[in-house]
Amino acid sequence: MTWDVAVLQDSLGPPLAETIQAPLTITIALITMFAIAWKLTLAALIMAPLVAVIIAGMGRIIKKLVIAIQDKLGDLNGHLTELLSGIKVIQSFTLEDYEEKRVAKLNRMYYKQAMRQILVAETISPGIEFITTLGMVFGVVIGGVAVLRNAMLPTAFMFFLFQAQQASNKFTRLARMNQLREKVNGAGERIFELLDTVPTIKDAPDARPLPPVKGLVRFENLSFNYDDEEKTVLSNINFEASPGDVIALVGPSGAGKTTLVNLLPRFYNPTAGRILIDGQDLCSVTLLSLREQVGIVPQETLLFSGTIADNIRSGKLGATDAEVIEAARAANALEFIKSMPDGLDTVVGERGTRLSGGQRQRIAIARALLKNPRILVLDEATSALDTESEHLVQQALERLMQGRTTFVIAHRLSTIQYATRILVLDGGSIVEDGNHKELLAMGGLYSRLHEMQFHDREYKEPILAE
Structure with a gap:
C-alpha cells in the first residue's frame, strides 16, 4: 500500500x-x-x-x-x-x-x-x-x-x-x-x-445512541456462526450479568469463549437471538455509543508508537495530565513510569517493544481505567507474566473491575476463583454454570480441567525443587 x-x-x-x-x-x-x-x-x-x-x-x-x-x-x-x-x-x-x-x-x-x-x-x-x-x-x-x-x-x-x-x-x-x-x-x-470496503458491521438505519448504562447484560437464545463456515460456533446461549458481577468464561480451546465476548462490542452480530444492555438490543444502537461504554484489556497488549501518555490518553482523548497520572497510579504503572528518564513522555516504540510485558499490561489497564467503561472484557492478562508483574497487574485489574460488569476469559483456573459466576463452555454451548465451589462439587468438565491444571502444577514442583 x-x-x-x-x-x-x-x-x-x-x-x-x-x-x-x-x-x-x-x-x-x-x-x-x-x-x-x-x-x-x-x-x-x-x-x-x-x-x-x-x-x-x-x-x-x-x-x-x-x-x-x-x-x-x-x-x-x-x-x-x-x-x-x-x-x-x-x-x-x-x-x-x-x-x-x-x-x-x-x-x-x-x-x-x-x-x-x-x-x-x-x-x-x-x-x-x-x-x-x-x-x-x-x-x-x-x-x-x-x-x-x-x-x-x-x-x-x-x-x-x-x-x-x-x-x-x-x-x-x-x-x-x-x-x-x-x-x-x-x-x-x-x-x-x-x-471502498464496506464494513459488515454497521449501524442500522434507525439506530439510536445508547445512553449511559448501568451494565445489566442479558444474552437471549444467542447463536452464532461465521459467514464462511457452516459449523455453529455458539448455540442457544442464555444468561444474565448484573453490575458488579465478574463472569468467568472457561472451556477447552475452540469452545467459543473469545467469540462470545467479541459479540459484546459488536465486532460480530449474532446469527440468531440477541444481546441486551439495560434492556436495549445492541443491534438497535449506534456502534460508537456502544463501544464507548465497553472496555477491553486483551491478553496480547497492543500499544501504539508514541509516548506512554499518548497510549494511556487513547482511552479518553483530551484527558488532562492529572487524569492520566491518576489512571497510571491506579494501574500500578506510575512507579515504573517515574523511573524512566522521560516519564510519561517516554516513547514506547513500535507495538510497545521498549516496555516489558507487565509494563505494557499496566499501560493497557490504565487506558481502560481512563475510559471508565461500565462493561469490561478481560482476556486473562497475567498468563505470560512473572510472579511480581502478575501480582501488580492482578491488583490493578481488581481496581478496574470494581463496580463494573466484567467478563473474563480464563486460561488459568486459579485466577478466577473469585468470580461471581463461572460459565463452562464446550462445543459452543454452556454446559456448566455456577461458582467455583459449586462447579467442583458437580464433578463435571470444570472439575476435570481444575484437576488437570493443579495436578500438572503438583507434578512439576517436585521436579523444580530437585
Whole structure:
C-alpha cells in the first residue's frame, strides 16, 4: 500500500503538468501544419491510428503488470516485517539460512515481475518513436518533392517540419505519460479497493445512541456462526450479568469463549437471538455509543508508537495530565513510569517493544481505567507474566473491575476463583454454570480441567525443587 501511494505521488507535479501541456502543444502544431499544407499533414499523420492502437493495447498490459508487481512487493514487505518482529525466534531456532532462502525467493519473484514491466515499458517508446519517424520521413519525401516542383516554398516546408517535430516529440512524451497513467490506475485500484470496503458491521438505519448504562447484560437464545463456515460456533446461549458481577468464561480451546465476548462490542452480530444492555438490543444502537461504554484489556497488549501518555490518553482523548497520572497510579504503572528518564513522555516504540510485558499490561489497564467503561472484557492478562508483574497487574485489574460488569476469559483456573459466576463452555454451548465451589462439587468438565491444571502444577514442583 505504501508503494501504491508513492506511485500516486510520483504522478503529481511535472508529470501532471506535462499531461496538460503536451495535448495543447500537439493541437497548436497540427493547426499550423494544416494551415501550411493540409494534404502534407494528412500524409504525415498516416501512422497516427496505428500508434494510438499500440498505446491503448500496451497500456492495458502495463496496468496488469503493475498490479502484479505491487502484489509481489506486498508479499516481500509483509514477510520482511514478520522477520523483523520475530527475529529472536528465528535466531533461537537457527532459521537464518532458511529465512534467507525464502526472502531470496520472494525477491526473485518481485524482480522478475518488475523486469517484465520494464521490458514492456521500454519497448513501447522506441517502437512509437520508430513509427512516428516513418510518418515524418513519408512527409519529408512528399514535401521535398513539392518543393522541387515549386508547389511549396522552402521556408514554408522548413516551418512545417519544425511544427511536425514539435508534435512528434510531444506525442512521444504523451505516450510515456500514458504508461504512467496506467501505473497510477493500477495503484489506484488497489487503494480504492481498500477504501471502498464496506464494513459488515454497521449501524442500522434507525439506530439510536445508547445512553449511559448501568451494565445489566442479558444474552437471549444467542447463536452464532461465521459467514464462511457452516459449523455453529455458539448455540442457544442464555444468561444474565448484573453490575458488579465478574463472569468467568472457561472451556477447552475452540469452545467459543473469545467469540462470545467479541459479540459484546459488536465486532460480530449474532446469527440468531440477541444481546441486551439495560434492556436495549445492541443491534438497535449506534456502534460508537456502544463501544464507548465497553472496555477491553486483551491478553496480547497492543500499544501504539508514541509516548506512554499518548497510549494511556487513547482511552479518553483530551484527558488532562492529572487524569492520566491518576489512571497510571491506579494501574500500578506510575512507579515504573517515574523511573524512566522521560516519564510519561517516554516513547514506547513500535507495538510497545521498549516496555516489558507487565509494563505494557499496566499501560493497557490504565487506558481502560481512563475510559471508565461500565462493561469490561478481560482476556486473562497475567498468563505470560512473572510472579511480581502478575501480582501488580492482578491488583490493578481488581481496581478496574470494581463496580463494573466484567467478563473474563480464563486460561488459568486459579485466577478466577473469585468470580461471581463461572460459565463452562464446550462445543459452543454452556454446559456448566455456577461458582467455583459449586462447579467442583458437580464433578463435571470444570472439575476435570481444575484437576488437570493443579495436578500438572503438583507434578512439576517436585521436579523444580530437585
